[in-house]
Amino acid sequence: MSLLSLSLSASYLQAADDDEAFFEQRIRPILVEHCYDCHSGVNSEGGLLLDTRQGWHKGGDNGAAILPGKPDESLLIKAVRYDADAGLAMPPEDAGGKLSGQQIAALEEWIRRGAPDPRIAVAKLGGMSEADAQTWWAFQPLPKADLHPTPGKVDAYLNRQLAEHSLSTAPTADKRTLIRRATYDLTGLPPTPEEVAAFLADDSPDAYAQVIDRLLDSPQYGVRWGRHWLDVVRYADTAGENTDRPLPHAWRYRNWVIDALNQDKPFDEFVRLQLAGDLLTAEQPPAQANEGIIATGYLAIARRFGHDIDQQNYLTHEDVIDNLGKNFLGLTTGCARCHDHKYDPITAADYYALYGIFESTQFAFPGCEPKGQPRDLISLASLAEIEALLRPWNDKVAQAAAQKKQLEQTAASLREFRDNNTRQLVPKTLIAEGSSVPFAEVKATVRKGEVLQLTVWPNESHGADSTRVEWKIQEVGGEARSWDVEDLIAVISQGNPLTDKHGATWCFLETTDLPVSLSQRYDSLQDNAALKAWKRADDALSIFVNTSDQPVDVWTTLPGQAFFVHPEHNRPVTVAWVSPLDGDVTLAGAVADAHPSGSDGISFDLTHIAAPQYGQGLIELGKAALMPAVDPGPQPKIPVAYAVTEGQPADARLQKRGDPEQLGDAVERRWLTVFGGQPLANRQASGRAELADWISAHPLTARVIVNRVWQWHFGQGLAATPNNFGSRGQPPSHPELLDWLAAEFAASGYQLKPLHRLIMQTAAYQRSSEPPVGALDADPDNRWLGRFELRRLSAEELRDSLLQVSGQLDLEPAQQHPFPDESTWTFTQHTPFSALYETNKRSVYLMVQRQRRHPFLALFDGADPNASTPVRATSTVPTQSLYFLNDPFFHAQATATADRLAVEADPDKRLRQTYQRLFQREPTERETAAAALFLAEYPAEPTEQWRAYVRVLLAGNEFIHVD
Template sequence: MNPVKVFSWSLLLLCMSFGDVVSADEGDDFFEKRIRPILVKHCYDCHAGVNSEGGLLLDTRDGWRHGGDNGTAIVPGQPDDSLLIQAIRYEDAESLAMPPKEAGGKLSGEEIAALEEWVRRGAPDPRIAAVKLGGMTAEEAKAWWAFQPLPNADPAPTATKIDAYLDQKLAEQGLTSAPPADKRTLLRRATYDLTGLPPTSEEVDAFLADESPDAFAKVIDRLLASPQYGVRYGRHWLDVVRYADTAGENTDRPLPHAWRYRNWVIDALNQDKPFDQFVRLQLAGDLIGAKQPRDQTNEGIIATGYLAIARRFGHDIDEQNYLMHEDVIDNLGKNFLGLTTGCARCHNHKYDPITVDDYYALYGVFESTRFAFPGCEPKGQPRDLISLASPEQIDALMQPWNEKVAAADTKKKQLEQTAAALLGFRTENARPLVDKTLVAEGTSVPFANLTATVRKGEVLQLTVFPNESHGADSTRVEWTIKEEGEAGRTWNVDNLIDKISQGNPLADHDEATWCFLETTTGPISLSQRYDSLQNNPALKAWKRFDDALSIFVNTSDQPVDVWTTLPAKAFFVHPEHNRPVTVAWISPIDGAVTISGAVADAHPSGSDGVAFDLVQIAAPQYGAGLIEMGKEAAAPAIDPGPKPKLPVAYSVIDAKPTNAKIQKRGDPEQPGDEVERHWLTVFGGTSIANPQESGRRELADLVAQHPLTARVFVNRVWQWHFGQGLVGTPNNFGSRGQLPTHPELLDWLTAEFVASGYQVKTLHRLILQTAAYQRSSDPPTGSLDADPENHLLSHYNLRRLSAEEIRDSLLFVSGQLDLAPAQEHPFPDESTWTFTQHTPFNAIYETNKRSAYLMVQRQHRHPFLSLFDGADPNASTPARETSTVPTQSLYFLNDPFFHAQAAATADRLSNEENDDQRLQIAYRLLFQRQPTASETKAASAFLQNYPAEASEKWRAYVRVLLAGNEFLHVD
């Protein structure tokens, strides 16, 4: 047969067998006429654009092909197997019915039939969407202004070129600029700006007298060289990285070592560390500094405190570390890149080019990192702190202590060996006098007329057991031993009450000896004497350790109220969990005795009471052994003292490297696909080249080198100088942020910054020497109408001092400010922490150090910093708010700190001869100028009319000046 005819017949048969298959044109036409209108009308509100209910998008072909949280939505050619068709049929109206009733309810039969036919035909769909990265298409992201490369650097950058950019914008709006500020105003402005402190009157005089062209440049250099520059700009940085001295979980545990990172930031800025290196060290300093000299190694470790100070969440923070990772990723994005990366935790970013894959790629980097652990309620003490000492230094620090510990262990073992031998005597020679008996909650069990024949050295031993009460019961013991016969001597524990502190063993009259023991495994003497309990000297005790197990007495002739009411002149024992406590009497006689007494639960506490037994140990060697062991235990203890505190940092190091799995909808209980660690896709998506590390070293390089990072930081520095950035949303350079007011200036300035080697102080000099920075704060005519927010900088922005500046200035003028760097806070020792969600950590530590060193608490913000708009340590603070509220005025009226500084300031004036001289000194000290005639007249009237003695008049007047606008503002 002709081969051509065979092929034609085969093709015909094939077409006949797939008669339902339609051409592409027919399929597209069917979709456009029949399907798209249904989807637009009924589905797009919940399943299109940024709305992806259930993770399903129906506005593109790729959307339904990808499916949603429940899996594939459409199986082309198979309507019955397609979730979309099952949903519109209402096959399971309880769990899968679309559209839901509140959105219009079930589709019409005709609409359902059309969708079924569409799927049966293979779901033809011509809607090919542009490639999207989160909320932008790839082309939109490529063109976004903030992601562009920087222009070439200017070979001769000057401040006048900055002014040219600014003046051009003013001219375009028909605006003029304000004249230069006077020199005194300029010096006050720059000094506060660069150091956070006012200038001295001597510094003002020197600047006013210097008429050289570079007089202000010399001032800038002097201020940048001051150690107080790092304190001021370090605090700016700490705002953005949400620094805190507590963890933020539900007990808000202290971070005793976080201060090292705080001080590193301050020192790094004072040293003018290049900003790119500043970034790298905070992200991967432990890796960068590895195998370097010890000081460089430690610097790198401390710098990663940036990561470690991430907020912790919940009750058991190990179970909620996914929230800590979110906090890290969110801050890294906002702080360095000006992008809201945290928004991609649950879904692709709705506005910016950041995908869920990008988020979990970064998540894997930090999941491969071991974070220092601050402790939490179920896991009380910190762990995983990073040592700053070399192995050799650790050995040298620990050796003396280890030697003492070894000696103490040797003594302990000797006592335990003796106790084991004595236990053998007890086991072989014990005769029960009272079998183990329950003393029920709140009851007393007597024993009377028990008889025994004893020999010298034999022992009568009463033991109290804790049952299951975990040692919660104080137990009163009454016990009398009476000799039968003519002598008829009597021994009673009550006789020991007033001489309990004399020793253990304790000699009683007529050669009897009492021993106070722990008998958990064998008898061990209680060797630690306590001359008071709970600060009450009437209560005296013997213990073995600093815990509840004890023999104790109330020596007072009155009841004592402590953890319970203890009767007067009484003898007690207190067992501990699984640890019984024993009173032993060593016989001084050969003969018969009668024994009586009682054991009583002295502290009813809702537990199961205690139990006790009474035995005779017919082995004189046992009694002699108790006395000898007691003497050994009473010998001066080998106290190794507190374990040496090794220098450690609250930082991070690499852990086992791993790739993270997507958490569907941000829920760690719903793991999805694994994501390879990589850089943001919009910036190239570079994969981690060394999978044996966390990836932080490579991430640090990628972040530090990206022009966006430099843009964001330059904008921050501009904002810190002018009160507002060229980009008004300093943490958001994405599509929801503000566009730059002067984009060319921002790019030019950033290019110069990078070209300078990322030298921050060079950037300061360039900005501060502009005419714009040196302008008066008086608005030129028309500027407030045309540019009410002063975005175009026709004049300088008047500003109120920050909270730290106000407090530091009060200490400065009072002469109380301590400018030396601070270190750690006086937190309670970590071994004592018992903080809970009901009793979280809370403290305020007073100091005369600069306010940047104040202890910053997350759950209970420092009241002064909170009142005057300090940074929120729970989240990045890109710019401080400035509120004006009545409580601020009340602060100046009533606060003890404010009144104390005002009094100290007034007292500094007391050596002056008269009120006129005092007034002049006061104005020079507070405002760096002389008072005007009207101010002098007003002061005279105030002092004359204020109803108090002279010293208090001046204190009141100084309070008025310190609470005034001129002191609290910089213009």
């Protein structure tokens, strides 16, 4: 190498050293002091990180922050200069304000030099280094299973930790405690006195194992453990958007969960069906295909948001992604919506890879304020089944339509006869308020079938009112017959049309447009049997009579033995006489306002319709109107599921900072990068089926559910954060045990019932809750399980126990709630849906509302239906005590319990039976004495004394706790 080359190399190295020294001495201190608070580590305001070379090279939401060699064009320099044109001012005034001139000059020089920066960040994936992500405990393959899991092996893992912490263990609990504990754990109900007695009398080595098997075979097992799962998946019966609309069909998913657990459906299949059951069972027989559809209710029950749901679907997708991450994987995937996860190896691109899968899925639509009715529900019936279901109803609809059409055609032909053949006998005449207008010696020549009709009209100021009609028709010559509306009073209920003794037919009509027969008979008005009427509908338009010979006081005083009509606003009422003769008649009578009200009265006219066809038509019309109308009834409900199906498959575009208005590049649908990032094999589908396979087969899924089962038995999981197995979650207390259990669970077919048997037969599960000496100081949280943990009953267990001991509990599964029919929904933001539906069924079947929680469940720490509830809180607040003092439901169950036990007349036997039913044990001598003292001194009669005593027992700690 020449001297010149050596000289140049030395100069280059010296320049590099100078640049690095310049950065360390002049630039790094500025960045650390003024920039790192907002632009380093997990703090990336504006998406910009300044703590590594990769960070500023990538830039933030506004693009590249530094252009090496070009300080005047770099956003960083514009920001520290407070460049008004750029709209940037960093650091802001509340964080120290503008840098000094020397500091700005140093940054300018640094960029002019090409922005040399020795800070090379380790390769990262989201909030973890790639190395940490690959070695993270929760992501590792499961160890090899030995396929011979025994309770003793579980205890061996636990005992090692107990020994390391120098902890002794509590003795084994007595048999009464064990059966009570096991029965509540597996069914959520107390054991019956008979079950306890049988277990206590059974000295066989497998007596306890037989109890576990019996409880696992009970349908109530699925009810209890289904409620656990519904907590995790934030089940609710309402949508959660601003009107909180009901979900009338969500119950199918709830019941599917219960049934699947009772069947001990393998958990990996349980997972797959909830994510893609409609796809996985599409080719199976109808029952299995419908099961797959219903299972996807898991996705459909995602919360809906805002006023117009369709405008905020991105929030529903976020709810789905967040929940499936927590439910199945124990990862907070939703945190990557706006940016790479700050702590776990999940990138924003991972989030939108999943987002595309659900954007390619069509979700059932629950309705919302601007789009009131549900849509996109999934049919559970084939086209042939739907056709068969609807055929009888469609036939009735057709019959009703034909009946209506026939009436309309008859009425239309009558109008034509009437309009072409009508002659005024008495022109339209005003009757002032409270007045009467007579008419006399009105002559008409009629033929058989022709009609004389008297019509009463309301006037302009809504003067429709009770109107007395007196009307007599006299035959001139011939047989000298006469007809009088007074003769109709006694026989008015016999029909409309009504044929009298001389062969004439009377018709009572509304004649607003087409003549319409008054077809509804009323045998009393305002609960007065003397008043009888014919109406068309349940309004005032009518003809009515007072059949009594005495006046009747109702809305006014109606004289005895009188005939009335009552028009309605803009709707006249008519009394028509169909002639039985050919000849002359005279008409006489009067029309009187029978209910003065200070208005403008009524009017009437008298007409002759000289068309025999009209009279015959009126009679036919009346007879047809009296025929029972064909009522199709409500349309049969097609069985549907609140579920999902395939939509239009497409990749989603990344939403910058989670804003759907700021779209970035499309992200290919795929699996999470940290788990391999496999793309979809079938891009013509949504990707849910492949996602279901990825999730169900991943070791995390087995670890997470095994940890949950452990938690639901012991009160806390081996990992105390069951929804978070990431870096912010707590690591497991017994990592080897968790891995071993998960491996055995997966290898033995992912079935939960064998896992229950394994856990419940351990020495750890069977220990007493009485802490050994020093245990509370050495292990206050019982992390190492030297004892069993006393716990309060959950809200559902408490309510169900009250119903059971009172004899009121209905163990049959429930189905839909009595929601109002969808066609009637008018819920708004200001008048949202709200309801409580009482039931004596298990509490898992209570209607769960998102926006207004059930008061009992909320009071006793029930699950929050708006978010996954991995662990129930246990609060102690004064209102819980007040519940036992004041609540009608509690008092009703206490009364029913007391009365049920009071059948036993012997006080000592009754007390023993009470303690056996409530606490599954005999009362002590002290308790017997206390009961006698209470009953002697309580100031009430004996029945109420006993009820009060039972209330005390039901509100006591022993009833509401299990150890």
